[in-house]
Amino acid sequence: EVYYFRNEFLPKEDVRISPEDRGYYFGDGIYEVIRVYKGRMFEAKAHFERFKRTALAVRIPLPDMGELEAALQELIRQNAVEEGSVYVQMTRGTAPRAHNLNADTPPVVMAYCQKLSRPVDKMEKGIAAATVPDTRWQHCDLKTLNLLGNVLLKQKALDQGADDCILHRDGSVTECSSSNLFIVRDNRLVTHPADNLILPGITRNVVIRLAAELELPVEERALTVDELLGAQEVFLTSTVQEIVPIVTVDGKAIGGGTPGPVTQKLQQAFERLILA
Ligand code: PMP
Numbered sequence: 001e002v003y004y005f006r007n008e009f010l011p012k013e014d015v016r017i018s019p020e021d022r023g024y025y026f027g028d029g030i031y032e033v034i035r036v037y038k039g040r041m042f043e044a045k046a047h048f049e050r051f052k053r054t055a056l057a058v059r060i061p062l063p064d065m066g067e068l069e070a071a072l073q074e075l076i077r078q079n080a081v082e083e084g085s086v087y088v089q090m091t092r093g094t095a096p097r098a099h100n101l102n103a104d105t106p107p108v109v110m111a112y113c114q115k116l117s118r119p120v121d122k123m124e125k126g127i128a129a130a131t132v133p134d135t136r137w138q139h140c141d142l143k144t145l146n147l148l149g150n151v152l153l154k155q156k157a158l159d160q161g162a163d164d165c166i167l168h169r170d171g172s173v174t175e176c177s178s179s180n181l182f183i184v185r186d187n188r189l190v191t192h193p194a195d196n197l198i199l200p201g202i203t204r205n206v207v208i209r210l211a212a213e214l215e216l217p218v219e220e221r222a223l224t225v226d227e228l229l230g231a232q233e234v235f236l237t238s239t240v241q242e243i244v245p246i247v248t249v250d251g252k253a254i255g256g257g258t259p260g261p262v263t264q265k266l267q268q269a270f271e272r273l274i275l276a
Pocket of ligand 1: 175
């Protein structure tokens with residue numbers, strides 16, 4: 001397995017990370033996960049734009065983005081991946097442990113590319129979710145390495161026998177542990193606005209675009225837990241999972257406990273897009 005690390009392509013075993021890397025001490029870094037279909041990055045431009053936005057927000061200087069994109073394409077080629085994902089992260093770099101930012105630490109970029117099938121079984125059958133209070137910080141729009149909140153909240157749902165959590169804060173449903181959430185009601189989609197309380201998902205945006213093509217109205221607004229439980233359909237979206245129906249919430253069946261027609265229509269449109 002070939003990794004990209006500090007501007008070099010090298011075997012995973014040869015990647016050497018300093019114990020003083022700020023990513024290791026503070027989770028002080030950012031990342032992206034990009035899907036690879038037919039050997040090419042899907043929605044690459046949108047992922048790089050989000051990477052740039054997060055870097056700016058957390059004040060990590062950007063590498064040459066043209067070079068980075070070329071390096072990731074080369075990584076896909078060297079690993080011979082047709083269907084998979086690229087993970088790329090950038091930490092603030094290496095410095096003795098101290099909270100203040102030090103302008104002299106060059107960022108450390110690391111990336112790998114792996115084969116990864118589409119989760120066809122989950123896409124067809126759906127998953128179970130449990131509602132969990134969203135105790136994360138107020139910058140959920142930034143794709144940073146600080147994922148302990150997401151990790152612990154997902155585990156809460158797993159401990160209850162569900163597959164993922166649906167998070168809610170102050171009465172509103174935000175998103176899932178690593179995906180965005182939509183409900184369907186009377187042929188309309190409802191999803192949380194892309195503010196500081198959710199990650200502005202690339203797949204979320206693709207779905208909003210596909211909905212427009214299918215003439216399905218989309219409402220980006222706060223949505224209550226009661227609306228969620230009373231929805232005709234519920235689904236999540238993410239780069240890795242694509243569009244996955246949620247067929248039970250807190251043990252209660254949604255829309256009869258099977259994937260609904262609107263979700264399936266969107267899944268078909270998504271598949272046409274990625275296989276085009
Ligand atoms: N929300 C969170 C918290 C996530 O980690 C992810 C996965 N990156 C998403 C939403 C979905 O975003 P995307 O569609 O860009 O993968």
